[in-house]
Amino acid sequence: MARTRTDRGHDVGHNPWMVTTQTEVPQSLGVGYGVEVQILDRTGLGLAGQVRAALPPELIASGSSATAVVTYAVSVVDETAPEYVVTVDGLDVYATNVPEALVDWLARDIDTAVARGCADMTFVHGGVVGWRGLAIVIPGREARAISHLVAELVRRGAIYYSDRFAVLDRQGRIHPYRVPLEIDGIRQRDLRLIQNDVIAEPLPLGMVLACGGPPADVWRPSVRSGRRSALPLVDAMVGPRDDTRLANVVAVVEPTLVTLQGPWPDPVGAAAHLLDLVDEAHVSYAVHALTEEAGGITDHLARAARTRLHSEPARPTTPFRRLIATPYVQLSDFLPSADRDQLLEHALRWEAEFAESGVVGMTGKNNVDHDARKSRTLPPGRFEEVWDLFEGPLRGVLAYARKELGIDWFPLGKLERQLTAHGPGGFFVPHVDTGHPVAATRRISCVYYFHPTPRRYHGGELRLYDTWDTPTGTTGAASWTTVTPEDNSLVLFPSTAFHEVRPVHTESDAFADSRFAVTMWFHEGERPEPASSDGLTP
Structure with a gap:
């Protein structure tokens, strides 16, 4: 005992x-x-x-x-x-x-x-999730209630940060403290978004959910912003309250904080409302971004909260959404060492011919847009000189890739390809590879990574976003899987998946320090005409 x-x-x-x-x-x-x-x-x-x-x-x-x-x-x-x-x-x-x-x-x-x-951070008892680039904090010492609400938010797609502490730095950003999440003493194993293999980035504090007392039949918390909105954080601070640190936390977070204060809600219904109102705030902010009514994201978040939670009659709970992780296949040592070395030598030899990469615009043409993509691409003709290194091995893994990715058989059309180099600050914003009619027949995307040894850059990870499956269709989610660009490895994933290339940071401006990749797409070809009843094609 x-x-x-x-x-x-x-x-x-x-x-x-x-x-x-x-x-x-x-x-x-x-x-x-x-x-x-x-x-x-x-x-x-x-x-x-x-x-x-x-x-x-x-x-x-x-x-x-x-x-x-x-x-x-x-x-x-x-x-x-x-x-x-x-x-x-x-x-x-x-x-x-x-x-x-x-x-x-x-x-x-x-x-x-x-x-x-800890001398530099302020710890607050409570739970934290991340959603759409903002932190949602549930302060307090009601461990069981906090864990239930955090778990439901994570099941609906939020990123798990903690169910024990909200850790604030001096800029008011929330850092992770990802203890294994437990409910009623049982460690949760179905929350795939508790990702210990990647660093959870510090997030600005967007919303505080201050709860207390027995649940109400209808959840209508008061909405506070600005002055006194940080009091629930103060009440839940860990240890003695240092006046200087306390004043700094309040001064930093109050101007951009929205606090919902009321009884404990039902976790299922509240989780749906909380995530949806953050989505509404981002949409409203984007719509008014160029007008005199723009304001900050806090203004739109407070307005969305009052509208959603205090409208008459109360809005129904959002229909259940199923979060689907994007499948992918990663194959190590894809090319023989000699072929990999030949490819790298070819890329370095023709450095001067690499040109700025483009993105497919509304007209279907490639346009250079450094707000969306920053990299350089080798001209197609020059890359064709080494294409024979890939075609055989790539076609050899097609059947396996279809099976692992859950993609039904399709008649193989063209095999599109390009060789790119991401130098200092290179990136590619979230996108799908089928976003324009000229690319609509892409079915499987493939990326082959290679670089000199040792690798002289960091970053450049492939981020594969999850997908929401709803009764009305699918859409990208705010959670993801991170794939590290390992030398001589091939990654395959569905072309319809949202993905991005994270920013690349090189040790120097030398071209050889770049993140090199060959990107390829299997296209679906024309399907054969069905045979007529007499066995003849009409």
Whole structure:
């Protein structure tokens, strides 16, 4: 049975069962938000690995510098009936005879230690999701209710940031603290948007959902913006409130914050309303962007909230939407090494012939538009000189790709291709490869990556956006899968999928430092005429 020693004042030095040797060295679990966490495990339970699995990736990442260190020592009392005792700074602070409870307590106390020890960030109890480039924060200590609402928002496509802390920097942006999401003690495994393989970018704080009291039959929270809208964040701050830090947080976030305050809503209905009203705000902002009524996104968000949540009668809940992850295939070592080297040599030799890449405009012609795309493309004739390296291997994987991508058989038409180089600042905004009638027959998109070794750029990831499947059709979602451009690898995905090339950052302006890629498209050809009943084609 677990028990907690609440006095936190027992001097371990007077305990005969606590033994410390000069050779003991604590193991670092990682550095996050300027706080290094160490553990000295005298139990033989392998606590470091177990605790690490319960911590957010932001905390167990390596390479950060620490301005504070917290060290936990865990020892065993009486091997015949073991009791595990945790010591921090010479004081025993927790004891239990249940190993699972020990791991859970350590993980949660580490969370608190990081929140209190961080010098540059403000930690607020609560949950966070990202949607359309804004952070939605649910502050408070009602862990179960917050987790339910966060989970429902994530199931509808929002990006998971935390169900424990909202972490604010001095500019008022929200950073992730992605502890494994649990509901009623059960870790959630169906929330595919909890992505630990990519860095969740800091987001501006857009909305706070301040809830309290029993649920109401109809959810009509008050809508606040500007003055006093940040009070729910203040009330949920972790640890002692430093007046200077508190004033800075309030001053930074209040001008662009919308707060919804009311009773706890039903998670399913509220999640739909919250995401939809953010969508409405973005549409309204875009429509009025060039008018005198433009204002900021906060003005449109507050207006959308009042309209949606206080209209008579109450709007019905948005129909259920199904989020579909874009399928893709990634093949390593696609070309023989000699062929890959020949391709790279060819690209470097003809550097001077690479021209600015275009995008297909309304007229169906390629136009250079650096607001949408920045890269350089080798002229088709010059690329044809090495095309024979690709055609055989590419056609060889077509049947496999169709099966893995779930694309029905189609008669093969032309195989379109181009070789591009993304230099410093290169990118391609979200788009589909079938967005104009001249490209409507594209079915499978393929990207082959290659670069000198070692790679001298970072960024340039392929971001494959998910898709909403609704009763009225499909549309792109605000969540995605990230594919790293590995040397000599081929990635295939449906041409109808929204995707983008993330910005490229090179070590120098040298052409050889670019992100090189061969992009290819399998087109659908004309389908054969069906045979007549007598076996003859009409």
